[in-house]
Amino acid sequence: MQHQQTSQAASALMMVRPVRFCFNKETAVDNSFQKDCSSDIESTQAKAVQEFDNYVEILKSKGVEVAVFQDTLEPHTPDSIFCNNWISYHEDGTIVLYPMKAQNRRLERREDIIEGIEKQFNYKITNRIDITEGENNDIFLEGTGSIIFDYINKIAYAGISQRTDKELFEKICKKIGYKPHTFTSVDENGKEIYHTNVMMCLGERFAMVCTQSIPDVAEREALVRSLEETGHEVIHLSYQQIGGFAGNALEVCNKEGNRFLIVSKQGYDSLTVEQKAMVEQYDEIIPVPLETIETNGGGSARCMICDIRLPKQL
Numbered sequence: 001m002q003h004q005q006t007s008q009a010a011s012a013l014m015m016v017r018p019v020r021f022c023f024n025k026e027t028a029v030d031n032s033f034q035k036d037c038s039s040d041i042e043s044t045q046a047k048a049v050q051e052f053d054n055y056v057e058i059l060k061s062k063g064v065e066v067a068v069f070q071d072t073l074e075p076h077t078p079d080s081i082f083c084n085n086w087i088s089y090h091e092d093g094t095i096v097l098y099p100m101k102a103q104n105r106r107l108e109r110r111e112d113i114i115e116g117i118e119k120q121f122n123y124k125i126t127n128r129i130d131i132t133e134g135e136n137n138d139i140f141l142e143g144t145g146s147i148i149f150d151y152i153n154k155i156a157y158a159g160i161s162q163r164t165d166k167e168l169f170e171k172i173c174k175k176i177g178y179k180p181h182t183f184t185s186v187d188e189n190g191k192e193i194y195h196t197n198v199m200m201c202l203g204e205r206f207a208m209v210c211t212q213s214i215p216d217v218a219e220r221e222a223l224v225r226s227l228e229e230t231g232h233e234v235i236h237l238s239y240q241q242i243g244g245f246a247g248n249a250l251e252v253c254n255k256e257g258n259r260f261l262i263v264s265k266q267g268y269d270s271l272t273v274e275q276k277a278m279v280e281q282y283d284e285i286i287p288v289p290l291e292t293i294e295t296n297g298g299g300s301a302r303c304m305i306c307d308i309r310l311p312k313q314l
Helices: 041-061 111-119 132-137 166-176 217-229 239-243 265-270 273-280 291-297
Strands: 012-017 065-070 087-089 094-097 127-130 147-150 155-159 179-183 200-202 206-209 233-236 250-253 259-264 284-288
Touching: 012 041, 012 111, 041 065, 041 284, 041 291, 065 111, 087 111, 094 166, 127 166, 147 200, 155 166, 155 200, 155 217, 166 179, 179 217, 200 250, 206 217, 206 273, 217 233, 233 273, 239 265, 259 265, 265 284, 265 291, 273 284
Parallel strands: 012 065, 094 127, 155 179, 206 233, 259 284
Antiparallel strands: 087 094, 147 155, 200 206, 250 259
């Protein structure tokens, strides 16, 4: 089945506006990027909303379509802002629902959001793949946090961790027609990096990757080779840069076809002049201030946006 011309850059995004954002003790177990700074939960929430609204404004000012949904007070979902972990939307009308490790994050999956994507924003969903039953067996795969899709070349990349099960990843790749590419990525202390999208970002013509986080030389070389063979210029990120969320970025585009790399201000500031120049050959870089969300949530610009690749309803 032929689909419309595929683009790596996302032209529409889903975001969930927080109502009770705060440090999540459940996810902090294996997310070393989180820091508990939330002595005052109300001010943390107020700052998070400010950062969120500003982010949406920036995206819209560039002509990027954003579907915003409001989080609900009950049940309490402190991480609902990181909506890319529970669902992915694909060009052929498929949606995939994913199993998540933290119990309080499973409550983020909302039927009314899926309905809103169809009714309010006029997208067409023709197929649903639900693999959430993995949660019953402690098998997890956290959406586009775990998986980096190369939409053009139909390759899916994943760093295996407690939140990214290799077998389930390979199974879902087979179902949706992607070639799986796995590796293991660790932080400076040798601890598995919890999500692939923290250490890697894939644009149409470039990839930003912390290759030094892949201890196995053969795996590291295989990843670089796969990226280069598919026409990507590889920009190497350091541990310090992914600690500042430089890797947690997403390439997006507007209706005119202008491409942007969305990254947090902290991530942007950590990039060298040369790295910025490499990206700017292809995309305009848009730095977004997300300090409160990054510190308390341990996620950044990419985690907050879920790309919508569904066809529009006629």
